[in-house]
Amino acid sequence: MSRFNALTADAKWQAVWDERATFAADDASPKPKSYVLEMFPYPSGKIHMGHVRNYTMGDVLARFRRMTGHEVLHPMGWDAFGMPAENAAMEKGVHPGAWTYQNIAAMKAQLKRLGFALDWSRELATCDPGYYGHEQALFLDLLAAGLVYRKESAVNWDPVDMTVLANEQVIDGRGWRSAAVVEKRKLSQWFLKITDFADELLDGLSTLDQWPDKVRLMQENWIGKSEGLTFGFTVADDVSATSPIADERRIAVYSTRPDTIFGASFVAVAADHPIALELAAVNADAAGFIEQCKAGGTTAAELETQEKLGFDTGLKVRHPFDSGWMLPVFIANFVLMDYGTGAVMGVPAHDQRDLDFARKYGLEVRRVVADDDAADPVFAGEEAYTGPGRLVNSAFLDGLSVTDAKRAVIERAEAGGWGQGSTVWRLRDWGVSRQRYWGTPIPIIHCEACGVVPVPKEQLPVVLPEDVSFDVPGNPLDRHPSWKHVACPSCGGAARRETDTLDTFVNSSWYFIRFASQPEDQPFDRAVAEQWLPVGQYIGGVEHAILHLLYARFWTRALRRVGRIDVAEPFAGLFTQGMVTHETYQDPAGAWLSPDEVADGRVVATGEPVTVGRVEKMSKSKKNTVDPSPIVDRYGADAVRWFMLSDSPPERDLPWSEAGIEGAWRFVQRLWRLATPDGAPVTDSPDHDLAKRVHRTTAAVASDIEALQFNKAVARLYELTSAIEKAAPSTDREAAITTLLQLVAPMVPHLAEEAWALRGNDGLIADATWPTVDPALLVDDEVTIAVQVNGKLRDTLTAAKGAAKDALEAAALASPAVQRTLEGKEPKKVVVVPDRLVNIVA
RNA sequence: GCGGACGUGGCGAAACUGGUAGACGCACGGGACUUAAAAUCCCUCGCCCCUACGGGCAUGCGGGUUCGAGUCCCGCCGUCCGCACCA
Numbered sequence: 001m002s003r004f005n006a007l008t009a010d011a012k013w014q015a016v017w018d019e020r021a022t023f024a025a026d027d028a029s030p031k032p033k034s035y036v037l038e039m040f041p042y043p044s045g046k047i048h049m050g051h052v053r054n055y056t057m058g059d060v061l062a063r064f065r066r067m068t069g070h071e072v073l074h075p076m077g078w079d080a081f082g083m084p085a086e087n088a089a090m091e092k093g094v095h096p097g098a099w100t101y102q103n104i105a106a107m108k109a110q111l112k113r114l115g116f117a118l119d120w121s122r123e124l125a126t127c128d129p130g131y132y133g134h135e136q137a138l139f140l141d142l143l144a145a146g147l148v149y150r151k152e153s154a155v156n157w158d159p160v161d162m163t164v165l166a167n168e169q170v171i172d173g174r175g176w177r178s179a180a181v182v183e184k185r186k187l188s189q190w191f192l193k194i195t196d197f198a199d200e201l202l203d204g205l206s207t208l209d210q211w212p213d214k215v216r217l218m219q220e221n222w223i224g225k226s227e228g229l230t231f232g233f234t235v236a237d238d239v240s241a242t243s244p245i246a247d248e249r250r251i252a253v254y255s256t257r258p259d260t261i262f263g264a265s266f267v268a269v270a271a272d273h274p275i276a277l278e279l280a281a282v283n284a285d286a287a288g289f290i291e292q293c294k295a296g297g298t299t300a301a302e303l304e305t306q307e308k309l310g311f312d313t314g315l316k317v318r319h320p321f322d323s324g325w326m327l328p329v330f331i332a333n334f335v336l337m338d339y340g341t342g343a344v345m346g347v348p349a350h351d352q353r354d355l356d357f358a359r360k361y362g363l364e365v366r367r368v369v370a371d372d373d374a375a376d377p378v379f380a381g382e383e384a385y386t387g388p389g390r391l392v393n394s395a396f397l398d399g400l401s402v403t404d405a406k407r408a409v410i411e412r413a414e415a416g417g418w419g420q421g422s423t424v425w426r427l428r429d430w431g432v433s434r435q436r437y438w439g440t441p442i443p444i445i446h447c448e449a450c451g452v453v454p455v456p457k458e459q460l461p462v463v464l465p466e467d468v469s470f471d472v473p474g475n476p477l478d479r480h481p482s483w484k485h486v487a488c489p490s491c492g493g494a495a496r497r498e499t500d501t502l503d504t505f506v507n508s509s510w511y512f513i514r515f516a517s518q519p520e521d522q523p524f525d526r527a528v529a530e531q532w533l534p535v536g537q538y539i540g541g542v543e544h545a546i547l548h549l550l551y552a553r554f555w556t557r558a559l560r561r562v563g564r565i566d567v568a569e570p571f572a573g574l575f576t577q578g579m580v581t582h583e584t585y586q587d588p589a590g591a592w593l594s595p596d597e598v599a600d601g602r603v604v605a606t607g608e609p610v611t612v613g614r615v616e617k618m619s620k621s622k623k624n625t626v627d628p629s630p631i632v633d634r635y636g637a638d639a640v641r642w643f644m645l646s647d648s649p650p651e652r653d654l655p656w657s658e659a660g661i662e663g664a665w666r667f668v669q670r671l672w673r674l675a676t677p678d679g680a681p682v683t684d685s686p687d688h689d690l691a692k693r694v695h696r697t698t699a700a701v702a703s704d705i706e707a708l709q710f711n712k713a714v715a716r717l718y719e720l721t722s723a724i725e726k727a728a729p730s731t732d733r734e735a736a737i738t739t740l741l742q743l744v745a746p747m748v749p750h751l752a753e754e755a756w757a758l759r760g761n762d763g764l765i766a767d768a769t770w771p772t773v774d775p776a777l778l779v780d781d782e783v784t785i786a787v788q789v790n791g792k793l794r795d796t797l798t799a800a801k802g803a804a805k806d807a808l809e810a811a812a813l814a815s816p817a818v819q820r821t822l823e824g825k826e827p828k829k830v831v832v833v834p835d836r837l838v839n840i841v842a
Numbered sequence: 843g844c845g846g847a848c849g850u851g852g853c854g855a856a857a858c859u860g861g862u863a864g865a866c867g868c869a870c871g872g873g874a875c876u877u878a879a880a881a882u883c884c885c886u887c888g889c890c891c892c893u894a895c896g897g898g899c900a901u902g903c904g905g906g907u908u909c910g911a912g913u914c915c916c917g918c919c920g921u922c923c924g925c926a927c928c929a
Contacts, residue, residue: 003881214846218924221845226928255929268929308927334927344929352843353927426928545924647854647867655854659868666881667867673882715856715866722866786862791910793862820896831909837861841909 004672004751006636013753014115022766023062023117027517027528029071035532036062037512039540039548040077043103043125044084047110049580049618049656050541052628056644057577057710058539059116063746064705066117067770073532075515076111076118078104080127081439081504089470096438097466100127110629115637115749117766122515126507127438131514133461134523135506136443140454141562147193150452153431157185162474164435189433190442190500194554198223198425200568201553210573212651215545222546224426228256229410230341231419233267233317236326251275251317251329254340254424257347258413259405262394263368265358266346267317268310268332273342276331279313286311286331293333308357309333320418321395332357340424349379350386368394369402430551432503435475437468439501447488447495456489462497475499508548509555512538512570526565533565534572537708542576549574575708578653582624584613592623595658615655626656638748639665645710645747667718668751671744674721675737675755680729687732693723694736695777701743702770710747717744739771786837787812789821805832812838 017023038058041051055076062074078100085096092099104125111118124131142148156165160178164187175182194201202223205216232250251267269275271293280287289311310330319325334353335344348358348365358365359382367379371389379385391397397405413419433442441462443455455462465483468476477483477499488495510523516532517524549571556570585593588608597603598610618625632640643664648654697720704713720740727733738759745752745765756765780801785808787795795817799808809830812818822842829841 214924217846221925224925224928228929253929257929332927334929336928339928341929346929351929353929424928542923649855652848652854657854657868660854663868669881711855711866718866784862788862788910791861791908796862829909831861833861837910839861839909 002672002676004636004669004754006638006668006750007633009754010113010115010637010750013750014112016753016764017115017117017766018120020764021121022764023066023072023074023119024121025073025075025119025532026071027531031069031071033073033532034062034065034070035073035512035516035535036065036537037073037075037515037535037539039538039544040079040508040511041107042079042082042084043100043107045103045106047107047628049626049628051111052114052640053580053644053650053654054539054541054577055111055114055116056641057575057650057708058537059118059641060645060705060710060746061537061539061708063117063749063766064702064770066766067742067746067768068702069769072117073122073516074116074118075122076116076120077122077124077511077515078107078126079504079508079511080104080125081132081501081507083436083438085438086436086470090473093470095466095468097127097464100125100438110632113629113632113637114641117749122518124511124514124518126440126504126511129461129463130520131511132440132507133463134514135440135502135510136455136460136462137457138510138523138559138564139440139502139506140443140457141564142192142558143454145558145562147196147558147561148190149193150188150190152186153189153191154184155187155189155431157183157187159183160473162435164433187433187435189431190444191429191431192554192558194430194551195425195427197554197557198225198427200557201427201550204553204557204569208569208572208574211571212574212576215542215549215574215576218545219550222427222550225423226256226425227421227423228254229258229406229413229419230254230422230424231258231320231413233320233327233345234323235329236316236318251343252341253343253345254422255345255347257350257406258409258419259391259394259397259400259402260347260350260368261319261321261345261409262391262397263347263349263366264319264327264345265348265364265366266328266330266354266361267343268330268335268346268357269343270335270337271331271333272337273331273335275313275315275329275343279331286313289331293331308353308360310357310361312361320413320416328363330357330361338428339426348384350384352384352386355382355384366393368392368397430503430554432506433500434503435478435499436501437464437470437476439504440506441477442498442500442502444498445486445488445495446498447490447493449493450488450490450495453488453490453495459489477501505547505551506555509552510559512552513556513559513565523564529565530567533567534570537573537575538571539575539577541579545576575650577650578648579617580656581615581653582618582626582656583615584622584624586611586613592621594623595626615653617653618656631661635661635665636668636750638751639668642667642714642748646714647711649711650708667721668748670721670725671740671748671751672755674725675741675751675759677759682729682731682734685730687727687730687736690723690727690730690736691732692777693720694739694771695773698739698743698771699773699778702773705746714747717747741765742768742771783835785812785835787815787818788837788839789818790841791839794818794821799835801835803834805834808832808834808838812840 036058038054062072065072080100085100088094088099089096126132158165158175158178158180160180161175165175165182174180202225205219208216230252232252234250253267271290276290280290310332313329313331315329316326317329319327346354346357348355349367350369365379366377368391369385369389370392371387375392377393388402391400391405397408400408410421441464443460443462445453445455447453465480470476484497484499486495486497512535513524513529517528519525552570556567559565560568585598587593587603593610601610603610616622616624639661643661646664697716700716701713724733724736724740741752741755752765782798783801785797785799786793787797795815797811809832818840825842827840827842831839
């Protein structure tokens with residue numbers, strides 16, 4: 001019997017699918033539309049196992065949807081801008097564009113080799129002017145709508161590489177590449193007004209019922225809505241007369257606990273609060289303290305251990321409800337300038353941080369919320385009370401609940417004109433300026449006379465110049481002789497082009513719309529795009545749970561606001577898949593070893609014993625990566641795809657192993673043997689049991705795939721395969737084999753095509769429909785009943801489905817095993833669950 | 843610190859709304875075929891006691907609810923993830 005030759009079959013069917021454009025999506029199709037999308041890759045040079053797993057899952061769903069009568073859009077493209085291309089340019093002297101396009105070609109070949117049902121005619125790369133030019137147009141739309149602005153902002157500046165670094169690229173205060181100490185620098189940056197959409201983005205989460213709760217929660221926390229009171233403390237004249245800040249009348253604070261206002265014992269401002277800075281200008285001690293605050297680290301561990309420190313400014317403020325009550329003002333290292341108003345009211349009894357601070361500086365700790373009878377105004381504990389209760393020691397608030405007291409204080413503040421109920425968000429506007437070459441040029445011209453001038457749309461795209469060099473650090477656009485200097489579109493005078501480029505997250509914020517519709521003269525055709533959107537199923541790594549997914553949601557809503565498209569949420573269904581992991585190996589010296597340096601527990605080269613470490617995410621640093629390409633060459637695309645779907649639930653990590661891929665390969669061969677006609681005589685005698693099994697598996701596998709529970713579908717397919725193997729030759733068996741091929745087709749498409757053709761079927765199995773299920777065959781007429789005594793299984797019996805309770809009880813009591821266990825005792829009670837079990841309580 | 847997820851054989855895991863725990867796969871062991879090997883096929887495979895029949899114990903630990911708990915409730919322990927001085 002022949003073996004399935006994956007090498008030739010893969011190439012053959014991939015070519016056929018290509019020639020016939022089998023997977024091209026038809027915008028005009030009358031079928032229901034289904035948009036299946038996996039997060040597009042960064043063209044780093046090679047695909048990795050994570051890509052293979054991600055794209056295999058999407059592919060199974062896409063092929064399944066085609067078989068169930070959908071017009072499927074399943075595209076692929078390249079998230080092609082970004083720093084690695086510039087790093088390669090600096091290290092190897094290649095142009096970022098050349099490097100990127102080489103990588104794209106290599107990775108595309110690798111993806112093709114896996115036989116994904118992709119519509120390659122819609123392939124796009126974000127570094128193509130044909131893409132980013134339209135992005136520039138969209139940016140200008142947002143600018144015109146007031147959703148883009150420019151402001152000075154502090155950035156992480158690497159003084160050696162002369163560039164801005166993202167927070168993720170700053171490790172222990174140093175640049176990840178240069179190891180130079182990173183400076184905070186003020187630069188004029190472009191921002192997108194994502195905070196305008198904070199409410200919408202938060203409320204929209206509740207409509208995303210096909211998203212993992214975890215991701216929704218992460219976004220909710222990131223948006224960070226909180227409600228409270230913003231109000232002013234008046235600086236007391238008598239004290240401040242001696243202070244240099246006598247003309248500063250009020251200090252605004254924000255509190256989510258206005259109810260505790262009578263428990264306040266101090267006000268604290270951030271080290272970079274205007275008041276702190278003014279004081280520092282005339283007071284060396286204050287200046288020293290502020291420096292000390294800035295020096296403190298910001299890593300988790302450092303914050304954990306960092307002491308709460310304060311500097312008494314000598315200023316006093318008046319309590320809003322008692323002008324004779326003076327509160328000291330501190331500069332404190334735990335107050336953040338960029339949250340709320342940069343100043344807080346300290347209520348030690350009911351906030352742990354305030355309590356720590358008050359104990360350290362000997363401030364009053366006054367109880368104003370009591371959870372029981374403890375109304376003593378002196379709060380003695382070391383743990384602040386933050387729970388519910390009634391107000392005490394609080395004048396007109398006494399006796400109110402926390403909720404009512406909050407409302408009462410806000411009302412009074414608003415009536416008295418000294419405060420305002422307010423909502424504060426953690427979410428910040430999105431800074432999109434990057435001092436980088438390899439990104440979308442921001443389509444803006446700076447003119448001395450006219451100021452900021454948008455590039456007229458007819459002059460788009462603003463194309464990146466090719467003639468750039470990376471031999472000096474910094475942004476080559478900034479020192480380009482001609483590109484940078486242009487005439488002002490408005491007055492014609494000498495002007496300067498914006499040399500910053502857009503954050504790459506902008507590129508990935510609308511690529512799914514461009515996939516749906518890609519005319520040359522505009523970013524997308526609204527009507528066509530709306531046919532496909534939202535994406536029905538989006539699949540990718542959980543590492544994008546916040547940034548990419550939040551930015552894309554924002555960008556889509558922003559496009560809706562400017563009238564470009566009427567879609568609120570871009571991704572109706574989201575699935576975050578687990579990682580591919582592998583064992584780790586170390587030699588006796590502790591050096592990491594790659595899997596192919598190890599055999600039989602020994603280092604191949606030296607014969608030394610190997611320490612096998614834990615199973616971890618594949619990473620270069622631990623050397624536990626496995627390159628998919630040689631594996632695909634050796635076992636074929638189908639075995640790799642099958643392994644990716646087997647065993648582990650898709651949201652969990654998948655441990656890669658040699659034995660696992662071998663097992664998958666064996667199954668592919670097993671299917672092949674089963675599907676290859678062996679010339680044995682076939683009888684007409686019906687095989688009812690097998691037919692039932694086929695229908696049941698068809699229904700179950702369909703619902704498993706819909707739910708993305710591929711591991712369960714795989715298990716059922718194993719069972720069906722075994723059952724068919726064991727069945728005697730018959731026409732039913734032959735039909736079962738044909739159905740089995742249809743069921744496995746989304747997973748192992750090459751083998752399915754080859755066997756489909758071999759068995760004389762017309763057309764491609766890729767174009768076949770999903771087998772229909774006869775509901776009548778899904779029902780059992782016999783069921784197995786568990787027989788328990790005191791909840792313990794003693795016997796099982798077979799009964800007709802729907803058998804009467806009495807009959808089941810009688811049959812159970814008659815069981816010899818039951819009689820033996822009862823030892824003549826009378827049953828006290830018998831519980832009968834029809835079609836399930838009988839439990840005899842003795 | 844706050845929030846979340848998870849904990850089932852040697853391993854990856856199944857188990858519908860509480861109803862036969864361990865489906866399916868991997869590994870290990872035994873057997874058939876073969877001169878031999880590979881490939882393939884068959885059998886065993888949670889732990890303990892027993893020759894066997896059979897029985898006991900088992901879903902991180904301790905309680906509880908129930909005729910019946912992997913599943914529900916309470917309290918611990920552990921692992922992983924996210925956020926983090928957010929007022």
